[in-house]
Amino acid sequence: MIVFDEVWFGYGERQILRGASFSIAFPERVAFLGGSGEGKTTILRLILGLIRPDSGKILVDGEDITGKSETELREVRMKFNIVFQEGALFDSLNVKENVAFCLREYTRMTEVEIDERVREILATVGVEQAIDLMPEELSGGMHRRVSLARSLALSTPKMFLYDEPTTGLDPINADNICRLMADLSKDGKGLIMVTHKVSDAMKVAGRFLFLKNGAVIFDGDGKALLGSEIPEIRFFATEGGFHGG
Amino acid sequence: MKIKELVNDLQDYYLLTLHGLRGIVARPFYFKDAVFQMDYAGAGSLLIVFIVDLFVGMALSLQLSAELSSLGMKMYIGMIVGISVVRELGPVVTALVFTGRVGAGMASELGSMVLGHQVDMIRVFGFDPVKKLVTPRIIGSLVMLPVLTVIGVAVSLVGGYYIAVFVGHQSGTVYWTSIRNILTLENVLAGAIKPFIFGVLISSICCYMGLSTKGGAIGLRRSTTMAVVLSIVMIIISDFLLTRVLLYLLGFSV
Numbered sequence: 001m002i003v004f005d006e007v008w009f010g011y012g013e014r015q016i017l018r019g020a021s022f023s024i025a026f027p028e029r030v031a032f033l034g035g036s037g038e039g040k041t042t043i044l045r046l047i048l049g050l051i052r053p054d055s056g057k058i059l060v061d062g063e064d065i066t067g068k069s070e071t072e073l074r075e076v077r078m079k080f081n082i083v084f085q086e087g088a089l090f091d092s093l094n095v096k097e098n099v100a101f102c103l104r105e106y107t108r109m110t111e112v113e114i115d116e117r118v119r120e121i122l123a124t125v126g127v128e129q130a131i132d133l134m135p136e137e138l139s140g141g142m143h144r145r146v147s148l149a150r151s152l153a154l155s156t157p158k159m160f161l162y163d164e165p166t167t168g169l170d171p172i173n174a175d176n177i178c179r180l181m182a183d184l185s186k187d188g189k190g191l192i193m194v195t196h197k198v199s200d201a202m203k204v205a206g207r208f209l210f211l212k213n214g215a216v217i218f219d220g221d222g223k224a225l226l227g228s229e230i231p232e233i234r235f236f237a238t239e240g241g242f243h244g245g
Numbered sequence: 246m247k248i249k250e251l252v253n254d255l256q257d258y259y260l261l262t263l264h265g266l267r268g269i270v271a272r273p274f275y276f277k278d279a280v281f282q283m284d285y286a287g288a289g290s291l292l293i294v295f296i297v298d299l300f301v302g303m304a305l306s307l308q309l310s311a312e313l314s315s316l317g318m319k320m321y322i323g324m325i326v327g328i329s330v331v332r333e334l335g336p337v338v339t340a341l342v343f344t345g346r347v348g349a350g351m352a353s354e355l356g357s358m359v360l361g362h363q364v365d366m367i368r369v370f371g372f373d374p375v376k377k378l379v380t381p382r383i384i385g386s387l388v389m390l391p392v393l394t395v396i397g398v399a400v401s402l403v404g405g406y407y408i409a410v411f412v413g414h415q416s417g418t419v420y421w422t423s424i425r426n427i428l429t430l431e432n433v434l435a436g437a438i439k440p441f442i443f444g445v446l447i448s449s450i451c452c453y454m455g456l457s458t459k460g461g462a463i464g465l466r467r468s469t470t471m472a473v474v475l476s477i478v479m480i481i482i483s484d485f486l487l488t489r490v491l492l493y494l495l496g497f498s499v
Contacts, residue, residue, distance in 0.1 A: 050365050074371040082369055088362040102370050123355075154370075 001025050002047055002159075007056035008214075009042060016042050018214030019056070024192065024207075026079075026158045029185060031193045031201035033225075033236060034211035040194040041085070044161045047192070048080060049073040081151035082161040087143035089135040095122070095146050096131045102154040121149045125180060141173035144221075145180065152184075160191040166200045178203040198225070198237050210236070254457075261375060262449040266375075268380030275381055282385030286347045290393055295493065297342050298397035301334055302326065302404030310413035319415050321421030326405035331432050335398035336439035337484050340447065342397075343390055344476040348451040351382050355455025356465045379452045383445060390444035393439065397497035398436070407466070431495040439487055446483060447476045 002024045009017040016039040024030050032040045045051045046058055049065050057064050060076050068076065081104040089098050099118045103109055109117065125145040130138060138146060144165055151157075162181060166174035174197075181204050185191045195201050201208065208225045210218035211232050217223065218233055226237050265321055306326050313319045355378060358364050367374045409415045455473035457462050492499060 045365070048365075048369055050368060070368070070373065077369050077371065080369075082366075084365070085363040086361060088366045090363055090366075091361075092356075105370075105372070 001059070001061060003057070003059040004043070004046075005057040005059070007046065007053045007058060009039070009046065009053045016180075016214055017046075017053070020211070020215055021218060022057075022209055022216050024190070026190045027188045028190050028207055029205045030191070030207045030209060031195060031205035032209050032211060033196060033198060033201060033233075035196065035232075038123070038211040039214055040196075040211060041163050044082060044151070044163055044194055047161065048077050048082060078155060079158045080133050080161050081148070081157040081159075083144055083147045083151065083163065083165055085167060086163040087135070087138075087147035089138075089143060089147055091135055093128065094132055094134050095127070096140070098135070098146060099150045099153050101150060103136065106154060116172070117153065121152050122146070124152070125149045126176075141177060144169075144177055145242075148180070148184070157189065159192065160184060162191065162193045162195075164195055165193060166195065166197055174200055175203070257451045257457075258449070261379065261453050262445070263318045264375045265379035265383045265449060265452065267386075268376040269384060269413050271274070271376075273376065275377055278377065278381035279384040282381045283339050283389050285350070286343070286382075286385040287389035287392060290343060290346050291396070293346055294339055294342050294393045294397045298338060298401045299404040301338050302330060302401030303408045305329060305334065305401075306405035306408035307412065310408060310415075314413065319409075319413055320419055321423070322405070322413060322415060323420035324427055326409070327402065327424040327427040328432065330398055330405065331402040331436045333429065333436070333484075333488070334442065335401055335490035336394050337480060338401075339394045339397040340390065340440065340443035340480045341477060342441075343386070343393065344447050344451075344473055345367065347386065348447045348476050349469055349473050351451040352455040352458075352469045353465060355452055356458030356468045358459045359456060360461065360465060364488065374456070379449075379456075382452055383448045386444035387441060388444075390447070391440040394436075394440040417487070418424065431497065435488070435491045435495055435497075438491060439484065442483060442487060443480055450476045450479060461487050 002187075004020050004022050007017050007020045008015070016037075020043070023028050024238055034040055042051070047060070048052060049068060052066055056066075058066055060079065060217055063076075065073065065076050090101065093101070096115075098120050099121060100114050103114050103117060119128055119131065122131055125148050127142050127145045127149070130142055130146065135143065135146075155225060160181065165181065169177065178200050181191060181193070191204065193201060195207070205222075207221060208218065209216050210225075210230070212232055218228060218230060220228075225233060228237075230233060292371040306322060307324055307374060309322045313321060315446055355364070359380070364374050364378070406417065406420050409420050410417045454468045454475070458468040460467070
């Protein structure tokens with residue numbers, strides 16, 4: 001269970017979160033919606049302990065992570081896999097080395113075993129043909145798939161975190177990524193997806209939280225989201241081109 | 246508010262540098278990363294150091310030839326070129342070139358890794374970003390800047406020789422004898438200690454500025470520019486302070 005209790009966070013003078021509170025159970029599939037700069041990505045970074053809140057508590061499995069050291073946070077981070085908006089692949093490494101990054105560091109696998117494992121994971125996400133390519137040679141969709149493969153290489157998490165996973169992708173690629181996300185969460189693994197595309201969120205998530213002015217102004221299922229009377233949410237729903245079909 | 250930010254920045258810089266230096270002797274070690282950085286900093290900078298130091302030596306020798314010939318003291322060219330290059334110009338010019346090529350590269354690379362969430366990923370994977378990213382760069386600079394300085398000094402002396410002999414019509418034997426005479430332990434130490442200090446300064450400042458990048462492309466430009474400017478200023482200031490201390494410690498009278 002992830003619990004945000006009255007979390008405030010700002011970058012200098014600019015306040016991003018203003019007392020955000022919510023809780024998410026690990027098997028849930030949740031989408032955070034909201035405009036740019038409303039703190040969606042900030043929430044993911046807070047969950048992983050990459051930034052600390054100015055005030056409030058963040059509990060992961062009952063433990064407050066706000067005061068934990070980097071070493072202690074490592075255990076918390078092992079529960080998650082994150083895919084950042086642009087994939088965050090290491091530019092200087094090719095696809096194979098990106099995926100093998102943690103395997104080389106944390107396991108004693110031989111070169112042959114690493115190669116096998118990398119190919120197996122790349123096949124899972126459907127980009128085995130890209131094994132020798134450099135990140136700049138990948139398309140947006142491949143970037144995210146490889147990033148996902150890299151996160152999966154070492155461990156399977158309790159929850160996947162996706163930061164704008166379909167932004168900048170054409171509809172076919174976006175749909176493929178949504179299917180992949182849904183597939184990976186099939187066996188009870190949760191996911192938190194941050195996006196401003198309601199149509200994509202609907203394909204993957206079952207619960208929706210809408211952020212505005214640093215707080216959660218909506219928390220409900222898809223039906224409630226589409227039927228919401230809140231103007232911003234109605235605007236988002238129609239801008240996403242999703243009409244409940 | 247500005248003073249508070251400055252104090253915070255200085256404190257963060259100090260901690261990053263200490264942490265980065267501690268990584269040289271504390272596990273885990275990232276040998277491959279350190280070797281990669283040494284290759285980038287050393288082999289990659291060789292040509293530009295060669296060219297710049299060669300022309301600095303030649304220009305210095307030319308200036309001295311013009312000035313000393315009117316005084317009938319051209320036989321001192323070797324001595325003055327030698328002392329200037331070994332103690333002062335070699336280490337400083339090489340460090341400035343190193344800042345422009347390697348330091349700017351460090352700041353922009355790390356800045357781009359911060360903006361692209363690659364540093365976040367390193368933390369998510371359980372690595373210490375300072376040990377993984379900063380320590381190898383400090384090692385690269387700490388090892389390669391002194392090596393480049395030695396090469397730069399040698400090249401400068403050759404450049405000075407070329408001008409003294411082929412333009413100033415001095416005896417090559419006199420030039421090299423003068424150089425040999427000034428290569429005392431004191432003179433060599435006065436120049437040899439500097440690149441180690443400059444190496445740590447350049448790498449720590451540039452890594453700190455790179456890792457502090459925020460605000461997209463403009464932020465990256467700002468942090469890279471600041472990294473180079475601060476490194477250059479700190480090289481010049483620390484050079485003066487080091488010169489003062491070393492002259493005192495090595496027993497030179499001023």
